[in-house]
Amino acid sequence: MIKRIFLGVILFIYIILLFFSACTSLTKKQPHISHVRQMDAIFKNYDDNFLPNENFVFLKKLVHYNEKDEKFCGPDDLDINCKYEEYATGSAIAIDYNKNSLKILTVFHVCGEETMEALSLITKLENGEYLYPDFKLKAYYYGLEYDAHIIDYDMDNDICLLQIDSEFAYKSKKIKVAKEKPSLGETLYTISAPLSMASKTTRFHFHGAFAGCDNEHLTKFDFCYFSIPAAPGSSGSAVFNKYGEIVSLISITLGPFPEISAGPRPYYIEKIIRSN
Numbered sequence: 001m002i003k004r005i006f007l008g009v010i011l012f013i014y015i016i017l018l019f020f021s022a023c024t025s026l027t028k029k030q031p032h033i034s035h036v037r038q039m040d041a042i043f044k045n046y047d048d049n050f051l052p053n054e055n056f057v058f059l060k061k062l063v064h065y066n067e068k069d070e071k072f073c074g075p076d077d078l079d080i081n082c083k084y085e086e087y088a089t090g091s092a093i094a095i096d097y098n099k100n101s102l103k104i105l106t107v108f109h110v111c112g113e114e115t116m117e118a119l120s121l122i123t124k125l126e127n128g129e130y131l132y133p134d135f136k137l138k139a140y141y142y143g144l145e146y147d148a149h150i151i152d153y154d155m156d157n158d159i160c161l162l163q164i165d166s167e168f169a170y171k172s173k174k175i176k177v178a179k180e181k182p183s184l185g186e187t188l189y190t191i192s193a194p195l196s197m198a199s200k201t202t203r204f205h206f207h208g209a210f211a212g213c214d215n216e217h218l219t220k221f222d223f224c225y226f227s228i229p230a231a232p233g234s235s236g237s238a239v240f241n242k243y244g245e246i247v248s249l250i251s252i253t254l255g256p257f258p259e260i261s262a263g264p265r266p267y268y269i270e271k272i273i274r275s276n
Contacts, residue, residue: 042201048205050243052244055175057091057104058089058090058139059089059092059110059111059140060086062086064082064083064135066082072134074133089196089198090235091106091191091193091198091234092110093237095175096172096174097170103163104148104162105236106235107159109158109235110235110236111162112150112155137162139162142172146166148162148164149163157265158264159264160236176246177273178245181224181247184212188209188210188247190205190239191203208229208259213265219262221262222264224263226261229258237249248262248264251263251264
């Protein structure tokens with residue numbers, strides 16, 4: 001009898017421990033309630049609700065760098081002075097999600113390592129080999145920081161697709177790409193972080209007119225053009241029409257005119273999204 005009571009007590013304690021373990025596990029997976037309420041309240045304050053403000057993503061490209069010796073470090077460099085330092089910033093937009101996986105659209109020169117600027121950082125070592133610096137991408141979405149990973153890119157048209165894993169993926173809207181080009185003079189909009197001006201509680205909106213597309217005279221790229229101001233950090237921000245559809249991305253500005261920007265045609269954006 002005593003043995004049965006003892007075994008019953010042990011079983012009861014075991015069940016209680018399993019229950020609390022399960023509760024703790026569930027609690028850890030749940031989004032922090034105060035954070036969700038804060039972010040939701042911020043995005044509800046915007047009047048232009050056709051723009052997906054909750055989908056905006058601020059990007060930081062970090063490079064492995066030895067500040068003491070003033071040299072770049074490779075991915076396998078174990079020197080204690082090698083740390084990931086901020087190298088560049090950009091803008092992006094979340095376009096789709098599947099459970100906790102969030103797909104993000106930006107430009108290739110923000111996410112990629114094969115840009116001319118990055119190639120200029122290659123250094124020759126004393127043994128004759130070449131060192132290529134190691135980069136990391138950080139994405140700031142819905143007020144939190146995540147590691148971002150490249151899933152596809154189109155270097156010729158300066159387009160890049162990233163992916164992050166976030167418990168807040170469901171908070172983003174699913175964004176469509178416009179099937180037709182805007183009409184000349186049509187007002188277009190962007191959400192971006194020029195000059196790295198970004199925080200979890202701010203969204204900078206810009207607008208301008210569509211000026212057409214050209215693949216011969218203005219630049220060497222087959223780009224579309226807009227009178228939308230941009231600066232370093234604006235690269236990668238999506239350009240929207242009044243229906244909240246993506247018509248392009250901010251890729252470049254034209255020389256001394258930061259009020260004139262350009263980016264890929266919607267056809268190429270839709271193509272890379274469909275293939276992934």
